[in-house]
Amino acid sequence: MVSAPHEAMHRIFQEYPNLFSKLSHVLGLELPPPVSAELLTVDLTENEPLERRVDTLLRIETQNDGPFLLVIEAQGKKDPGKTASWPYYVTYLNNKYRLPVLLLVICQDHATATWAARPITIGLPQWPTVTTRPLVAGPHNMPVITNVAEARKDLALATLSAITHADNPDVDAILKTMSVALRDTPESIAEPIVELIAQGLGNRPAAQQWRNLVAVDLSFYTSPLSEEIRDEGRTQGRTEGRTEGRVERGAADILLVLGARGIAIGNRAREKITACTDPELLSQWLVRAAVAATGDEVFGEEQTSADR
Template sequence: MVSSPHEAMHRIFQEHPGLFSRVSEVLGVTFSPPTSVTILPTDLTESRPVERRVDTLLRLDTEHDEPLLLAVEAQGRKDLDKPASWTYYLSYLHAKYKVPPVLLVVCQDRATAEWAARPVHIGPKQWASLTLRPLVAGPHNMPLITNAAEARKDLALATLSAITHADDPDIDAILKSLSAAMREAPESLTGPLVELTAQGLGKRPAAQQWRNLVAVDLSFYKSPISEEIRDEGRDEGRAQQGARDVLRVLEVRGIAVSGEARDRISGCDDVDLLEHWMDRAITAGSAEEIFAAE
């Protein structure tokens, strides 16, 4: 079952850790592509009863640069308590792993992204003891990929583009280019990205367009969302046939069907209820009588 955009915004870095070097390049900071990746526990809880968890935590080892810890946080709105938590995360990780930590915050709206990107100075104004400087990816700085050829060059980046631009007026073009680019890629690569895109869109209007594109352009995939769409299609087909059967029985029996009753029958998507109406249609004296107990 598809979950929230929050999951997609950080889980994509678990599925494609190398995406961080491309995202950081877009953000104007250079990190070497990792040669190996270790997914670390996200629980940053101390022995005392204060539980703190980062969304995604990865150790990235590279060929030329020193290793680093990448903490990815998906941020849906401004939260005045977050900078203190983020500072704690980075300090804790540095103390525990003795590896330089980097915080990447992924947002879906510009206001939240600009808020998250502000440096936070911790300490007296005369001398800040610590300064929090997250890298922030959002609709204000992630590339707007509306060309299938461009999306094909980096499907993970194109997926993140769709997630961070979920509310963009051009989201239709973004999703069309992404689905077109995925057609020619192996399912092992695109399957998880199909799911992450669906998660990232959440309950926005664009989510239904993505489902339609998956059903048509990527109908051969055996991913949970594609199976869910196909199940919905089968249920919809059964409901449509059930409505036709109810109307046909009433027609054969010479029962007049008002426009309101016809719309109610045709618009019903409950297969069990349609079967119940079918049983009543066989003996009902009027079309309205089949709804008597509803």
């Protein structure tokens, strides 16, 4: 089953196709400046039954060297099957589009990044016929951005950095930086970033930290995550309201039953009933009030001399 972090690690390139031009510099790969980027179909299925899909596929146009294809794969853990599928993706796409192919792998942990960066060779040990060398971005080489001005300079790169550093001990500072950087950002720009970071954090503890930041720092946005947080708040408020109403009615019902039966109670007992906030206890007292001979019997063994 595809996880939310997996989706966020490659979907960010669908939202921001030009992100790779900045990322390539971070990874030490010098490429000509791109002039455009086009999202292509990710389906690599042939006529045979076997279905093959990459995570994201972009056609990048450059100023001087012409176009190339960028395959983005989000990798959450080591997968021996990739030693066969990644070379297939590269050779198939090169054959289909007749364009150079670059394979980029996005990871969130050092072990997976180290594994993914190893060249994959096909052929004899002394003479490899095909060598696939993935370009890997992960916590080992992505910048840790905790400066608001730096984050605002390139929000897409800062977002990818936050996703790849989801397990960083300083992730709280990274997320706080992002929430502050987004405060003055138009909602149309901030909304996908808010959602991508939420996806990228998955079910990690930092996900709740991000939800809290969205609820406070970005409370004026109407993104799906913001609305979900607000709905939770409204639901909690309704639940608390129902509980308070139930308590008030419970206390009033006890006094009403005792009054109708002509059973007098002292001020201390009346205060004890009206001050009680436990709906279940009030229900017990109401049942006793219907059969009690005196006010003291309503409280049963709970009654003390101070209440009489």
